[in-house]
Amino acid sequence: MSEELLTESRQTTAEPLVEVNGLKTYYDTGGMLGSQPVKAVDGVDFSIARGETLGLVGESGCGKTTLGRTLVQLETATDGEVLFDGRDVTTLSGSELKKWRRNAQIVFQDPESSLNSRMTVGEIIREPLDVHGWPNFTVAVDDPQDRSVSLSGDGTLTDDDQADITVAVGDDDQTVAVREGIPMDESAVKVSTTERGSSVTVSLSVGVSKSRLRRARVRELLKTVGLQEEHYYRYPHQFSGGQRQRVGIARSLALEPEFVVLDEPVSALDVSVQAKVLNLLEDLQEQFGLTYLFIAHDLSVVRHICDRVAVMYLGHIMEIGETEELFQNPKNPYTYSLLSAIPDPDPETTRERVTLRGTPPSPRNPPSGCPFSTRCPVKIRPTEYRDIDEQTWEGIELLGDILRNREQQSVGVRERAKRLLGLETGFDDIVDVVEEVFMPETVETEQSAAERSMADDERLEAALSDVPATVKTHIETAVELIEAGDESQAHQLLTDEFGSVCEHESPEHHPVSDTGRASYCHRHRSEYDEPEPVFDSHLDHD
Numbered sequence: 381m382s383e384e385l386l387t388e389s390r391q392t393t394a395e396p397l398v399e400v401n402g403l404k405t406y407y408d409t410g411g412m413l414g415s416q417p418v419k420a421v422d423g424v425d426f427s428i429a430r431g432e433t434l435g436l437v438g439e440s441g442c443g444k445t446t447l448g449r450t451l452v453q454l455e456t457a458t459d460g461e462v463l464f465d466g467r468d469v470t471t472l473s474g475s476e477l478k479k480w481r482r483n484a485q486i487v488f489q490d491p492e493s494s495l496n497s498r499m500t501v502g503e504i505i506r507e508p509l510d511v512h513g514w515p516n517f518t519v520a521v522d523d524p525q526d527r528s529v530s531l532s533g534d535g536t537l538t539d540d541d542q543a544d545i546t547v548a549v550g551d552d553d554q555t556v557a558v559r560e561g562i563p564m565d566e567s568a569v570k571v572s573t574t575e576r577g578s579s580v581t582v583s584l585s586v587g588v589s590k591s592r593l594r595r596a597r598v599r600e601l602l603k604t605v606g607l608q609e610e611h612y613y614r615y616p617h618q619f620s621g622g623q624r625q626r627v628g629i630a631r632s633l634a635l636e637p638e639f640v641v642l643d644e645p646v647s648a649l650d651v652s653v654q655a656k657v658l659n660l661l662e663d664l665q666e667q668f669g670l671t672y673l674f675i676a677h678d679l680s681v682v683r684h685i686c687d688r689v690a691v692m693y694l695g696h697i698m699e700i701g702e703t704e705e706l707f708q709n710p711k712n713p714y715t716y717s718l719l720s721a722i723p724d725p726d727p728e729t730t731r732e733r734v735t736l737r738g739t740p741p742s743p744r745n746p747p748s749g750c751p752f753s754t755r756c757p758v759k760i761r762p763t764e765y766r767d768i769d770e771q772t773w774e775g776i777e778l779l780g781d782i783l784r785n786r787e788q789q790s791v792g793v794r795e796r797a798k799r800l801l802g803l804e805t806g807f808d809d810i811v812d813v814v815e816e817v818f819m820p821e822t823v824e825t826e827q828s829a830a831e832r833s834m835a836d837d838e839r840l841e842a843a844l845s846d847v848p849a850t851v852k853t854h855i856e857t858a859v860e861l862i863e864a865g866d867e868s869q870a871h872q873l874l875t876d877e878f879g880s881v882c883e884h885e886s887p888e889h890h891p892v893s894d895t896g897r898a899s900y901c902h903r904h905r906s907e908y909d910e911p912e913p914v915f916d917s918h919l920d921h922d
């Protein structure tokens with residue numbers, strides 16, 4: 381089958397196990413800035429097909445862990461739905477939630493701290509079995525006469541074809557089958573039937589204690605993840621990092637989940653061990669038909685293991701699609717920037733490295749419009765400023781960003797600017813800021829005594845000497861407003877004059893390929909140029 385057909389067939393036949401709609405998870409810490417929640421996940425939509433591995437990447441703090449934890453209901457969603465097999469699990473509570481939790485597990489990054497050092501490895505893996513009273517013995521009764529069936533003794537009746545015990549009721553005797561996941565022989569199950577008219581009662585008793593079954597299950601799990609049965613009575617500190625992560629994986633599989641969130645499962649491991657654990661995860665996925673959300677920093681690992689990738693920034697999914705296609709031809713400016721930082725083994729790819737200014741804004745005060753607007757190298761400019769040189773435009777952006785941060789945080793403009801520019805030294809006043817922003821190449825050099833003694837208006841004039849007149853007048857007005865103490869009006873002036881749809885409207889997810897890839901960027905609208913040629917033209921200028 382050709383690549384295209386394979387992809388198409390995957391899309392049409394892939395049945396979603398997890399569907400996420402408009403999901404938000406906010407943390408409201410109620411501190412000094414308590415009125416503004418941390419918008420860790422801020423409205424995401426995607427689905428994960430049964431048996432698929434969806435990668436989740438993005439800079440530190442963009443909300444990956446929070447999203448993963450919300451999917452398995454370790455965090456409470458603020459809004460939106462998480463459909464699991466079509467059922468919204470964000471509304472579950474009490475015993476219903478406990479029952480569902482068996483289906484969705486999480487493996488944590490740091491096997492060192494996620495395992496209780498006072499418990500033996502066997503106890504650690506066994507704990508979820510104890511908590512959930514495993515096994516609950518679901519029993520399916522197969523009756524060719526289709527009579528009404530009731531069950532007495534051990535177990536609860538189910539019509540699920542994945543029942544722990546299946547009893548086929550014949551005319552004179554019964555046959556019993558035990559599902560593979562239950563470490564017990566059929567001979568341990570005693571069954572008798574009582575017929576009364578059109579109904580039949582099945583009496584069932586299991587001759588093995590749950591405690592023994594749990595120990596046997598743990599020993600099986602140890603073998604499944606490549607450890608040995610004898611490791612049952614050892615303690616986590618007696619193991620290497622890779623072995624400890626295997627223990628964490630065994631624990632997550634104990635209750636036979638369908639869905640596992642892998643939160644940086646190999647980041648804390650030596651490179652030589654990473655490949656082994658990744659291979660194990662792939663084998664387990666195949667063996668048990670698992671569906672994964674794979675959270676990672678390491679993009680090469682994601683490229684290797686994931687079917688599709690979602691790229692996250694400031695609580696939003698910026699781009700989502702088939703892994704190889706997304707890596708080879710990123711469509712979203714953020715994906716483009718993120719991937720440009722890693723070397724591409726494909727000699728045909730001529731992607732230049734894009735260095736993003738500063739760090740992402742605080743999720744407590746995300747920018748309006750597109751979340752990436754304050755750092756986007758190809759942000760849409762108002763028509764009258766499209767031909768302004770890069771350095772001037774960068775200066776305008778930076779000044780706007782400094783004022784935005786100043787407005788939102790109770791730290792001085794000096795500190796914010798220093799941080800944004802990555803400088804060691806601070807600014808004395810707004811003229812210093814303008815100098816730094818519009819003449820960055822002079823920042824590193826010592827100012828002469830003569831330069832230092834220049835009057836502010838002369839320094840401002842000098843700082844803006846290369847700035848086109850159409851821009852200069854607005855910067856000068858902004859400086860006047862700042863000097864008069866009206867920073868927020870200065871920021872408004874810059875936004876009104878130099879802002880665009882990127883600051884004014886939230887983008888939508890636009891389809892960017894015929895394989896279902898979507899990107900969250902205004903540039904995909906027909907009236908604008910696509911991000912890639914704009915990147916190319918900017919990089920050509922450098």
Ligand SMILES: Nc1ncnc2c1ncn2[C@@H]1O[C@H](COP(=O)(O)OP(=O)(O)OP(=O)(O)O)[C@@H](O)[C@H]1O
Pocket residue numbers: 407408409418419420438439440441442443444445446447743
């Ligand atoms: N319990 C919490 N209370 C308040 N804020 C939180 C809490 N947990 C996370 N955050 C904040 O939510 C945002 C998203 O954090 P999260 O850990 O989900 O990001 P991440 O992408 O997983 O980061 P990393 O890659 O560093 O693990 C961050 O700003 C973080 O500080």
